[in-house]
Amino acid sequence: MIEIERLVKEFGDIKAVDDLTIDVPAKRTVGFLGPNGAGKTTTIKILTNLIASTGGRALINGVDVMTAPKEALAHTGAVVETPEFYPYLTPVETLAYLGRLRGMSSSEINRRSNDVLAQVKMVEWKKTRIGKFSKGMKQRLAIAQALLHEPEVLILDEPTSGLDPRGMVEVREIIKGLKKQDYTIFMSSHLLGEVQEICDSAALINRGKLLVYDSIDNLKALTKTSKIEVTSAGEIPKSAFDRIGQLTDVSSVDAVNSHTMLVTFAGAVEARADLLLAIQGEGLKVTGFSPVGLPLEMMYMDLVKESR
Amino acid sequence: MMTTEELHESLHHVPSDLEQIPIVWRYELLKHLRSKRLLASIALVFVVLVPINFLPPALDVPYSGTTENEAVAFLEPEDMAGIAGAGIPEFGSIALLDKSAIDLDSLEVFLGGVPFDDEDGAAWFTLRMTYQGASAYALIFTSNVTAADVTVSYEWFTAPDEFAGIFLGFGAIIVIICATFFGADALVSEFQNRTGYLIFPNPIKKPMIYIGKFAASMTASIAVLLLLYGGVAILSMFNARGIDDDLGLSFLFAVEYLVAVMAIAYLISALLKGTTGATVLTFLLFLLILPIIDGVAMFTETKVEGSLTFSGDVVSYILLDPYPVDWAYETAGFEFTFYYPDPATSALVIAAYAFIAVLLGAFLFNRKQLVG
Missing domain, CATH: 3.30.70.100 (Alpha-Beta Plaits)
Incomplete structure (x- = not known):
């Protein structure tokens, strides 16, 4: 589970995240909504140890990301923005690198690499150096690496960004499949239909503040116009x-x-x-x-x- | 909250910090092995080795050869005073053989075209003289033969220390280029190229990434240095009839200097935001800015023993036997002093730079955030 407690992130005078509190229960899929600059990516970056918070706490499975990032991220898979990959490595080598860092055995890495590359339809490119890949291919690979170690918690920052319509549908299907496998998923998106289709609940933030956090059904009922x-x-x-x-x-x-x-x-x-x-x-x-x-x-x- | 046991259990298969370092090293090294920079560095080594080895002989300045029936030039009596003070017994005349190494078994002296036997040193003997890294032989006659027609024949070659010194004068530059190629953008690229989004959300501490990357940069650079030193050793076997005793020590100094320069390259990489800026600054700092400071300090007769680039010159000077000492000369009313780094002091200075730069670089990299 993910617990965000009174999280604050300031960039000079700007409060990117302002006293944000969100709990993502285990085995639930929660959407994280907000306009551009609302603080979604900043929150996700704090959760994934890419930046430090100014105040508050962010815990994954009860472990504070700020004080014990290695432990907190041990069972977490993440896709933050569209990551770039080392262009000199192939997908198989990239997955082996990340798998080894997580302590996976060679046989486990081989098995899981084939599985996740098949899942994101990248098998035919598995031995091609990533330097030649399109943004969409990199996004698929990003999802593959997040799933490689079968994490309990998945943190996805706009996971369908950069994909063509067919790719978007495929990624949504993957996430839906993961949801059925009881993953805890926290995903940001500006595609509301995507969140409505995939998530159990959604949190909406603007200017770093939480506006509402409820189940999708309850949120629909809030619709005034x-x-x-x-x-x-x-x-x-x-x-x-x-x-x-x-x-x-x-x-x-x-x-x-x-x-x-x-x-x-x-x-x-x-x-x-x-x-x-x-x-x-x-x-x-x-x-x-x-x-x-x-x-x-x-x-x-x-x-x-x-x-x- | 997780208990300590639960936390430990959750990490049961994540490698320890130390175990993760070789993993980072391995894949970073793969980057260097697959990069054009490694090829460029290797090419650069050959650019040093090939012309220096082959160009002088092609221009009729060989590294070894045979001199036959060469008329000797005798020193004037006033020039002999300095040599006479070197503990040599009374003698008659001295001729200089301007070669750094002579095969003394092959040396033949002719007096009026007739072989002149040394009579076990009673008639003449040789003395090798070295000054500021340059060597020559004094042919010392116990009687005054300046009026006679004296010629000599001998086989000569370039002394191993001088031969290696010609190549390893470029050793410090190769070190700087390796640090620029393999270290200058190692950290900053994770931020500028956005690969940090891939690697940082993994259960690995940033200092371990730093150490793994640093080790990989060092490995690639040491491979290039080994190629240079190996090449020099092989060429020295052929042209200098042996390998200088201090070549290994020079290599150790080169590696130590490499650690310090690489650490500063990593520090710049942790400080700056762009790969181009980090690469250019590293290159200019060591090849232009610091040498200019050293030069200005020398001009003002200040021995900058705390300078990294000044200390780094020990890489080539350590080959010279005996080790050169500071000396001054005056020209056009100006006095110039040539300073040489003391090897022990240099070792300490380079180590201090390396230690501080590694700590500072790792600290800054750990604090650097992936914003934007």
């Missing part, structure tokens, strides 16, 4: 925009094109039915009425907006 795309059979008159904008719980109406508009609506599910009726009452022949965007995305936007 939704966007509804409304399509009409005929052209939507300009006067209809003004009138619809004045309806209860509607905060804005934006034209997508002459036949489609986007309504930002803060009402619950039943109120949405009333909204449909009201729009039809404006004389529009509604052919489409569907919410757009993910609930988590709406929640994220609401909370981040409020925290500013």
Whole structure:
């Protein structure tokens, strides 16, 4: 398990992490969300001993990363940003290097290297020097090295960053598979759909402070606004925009094109039915009425907006 | 919180700090073995060995040869005074044979074209003289033969210490280049090239990474030095009829100097943010900045025994037998003094630099954070 207790990191006058407290229970997958510069990577760097905190504690399996990093990281696998690899080594040599540092035997390294390289679909490149690899290939290899020693805890910083859409799906499938194997996973991402799809819970931070930390279901329930795309059979008159904008719980109406508009609506599910009726009452022949965007995305936007 | 036992149990298969050092060393050494820098260093050794060995003979200045029927030049009486004071009994005349080593068994003296027997030293004998690393032979006649037509024939060669000294004058430069190639960007590259994101989140302490890397840089550099010294030894066997006794000692000094220069290269690598800056600064520091300081100090008649580059010159001077002593000369109204590092003091100074730079470099590397 991971325990982040009142963690603080200051860079001069800037507080990158501000009194952050998060507990990641064992065998759970927790997403770590926040806009750029929110402090996600800084927190993960502290957890992985890449930088020192200014205050507070970060513990992995009960061991303080700051005071006993070797012990804390013994059963942790990490991918922080997109790491660079030693270009003169092949994937097999890289995994052997890291495996030896972790005390794995040669036979164990061979077995696990083949497994994890197959898992990230890098087997055919296993004896090619990494200097020639693309960013996506390096990201796959980064995931492979994190899994090599079958760690109890996985810390992933934007694990699908740099991957093409197919690669992203594959990595998500890998993480889902690990989740089923009871790994404790703490992953940052700015892809909300990814977090919603993979994680049990999510913590949202902004400006280094924790805004909310709850299960994905509870976070979805926190969603206050939704966007509804409304399509009409005929052209939507300009006067209809003004009138619809004045309806209860509607905060804005934006034209997508002459036949489609986007309504930002803060009402619950039943109120949405009333909204449909009201729009039809404006004389529009509604052919489409569907919410757009993910609930988590709406929640994220609401909370981040409020925290500013 | 974990108990001590649980903590120990959780680490049951992670190697100890000491066990991790050879692992880092092995893969860092692989980097050097696969790099063009090692090839460049080896090429540089050949750039030292080949021209120095082959160019002078090609330009008609061989390292060994045979002199036949060469007329000798006698010293003037006033020049003989200094040699006479060297405990030599009364004599008649002295001729100089300007060679660093002569096969005395082959030496024949002719008086008016007739062989002139030495009569077991009663007629003439030789004395090898050395001054500031240069050697010559005095052919001392017990009678005054300056009026006669005296010629000599002999086989000569370059003395092993002088021969090795020609090559190992570049020894300190090879050390500096090795430290620049194998050490200057060793630490900073982990941050600039972002490989630290891969290695630092592993259960290994940064000082162990430092030691493993340092050992690998030293291994690659020592291999290059061995090539240089091995080459000098082989060439010396052919051209100087033997290997200088102090070649091994020179190698030990070179390795000690390498440790100190490498430690400072690592210190610069831990301090700076860019690989280019660290490489250029290391190179310029040892090849330009410190030698300029040494030169200015010598000009002001100050013996900078605390200077690393001044002490590093012991690598080549230690070959000379006897070891040169400070000397001065005056020209155009200026007095210049040539200082030579004392071997014992140099050994201490170099060790002190190495010790302090290693500690400081490891400390800074341990504190350096992967920000940005």
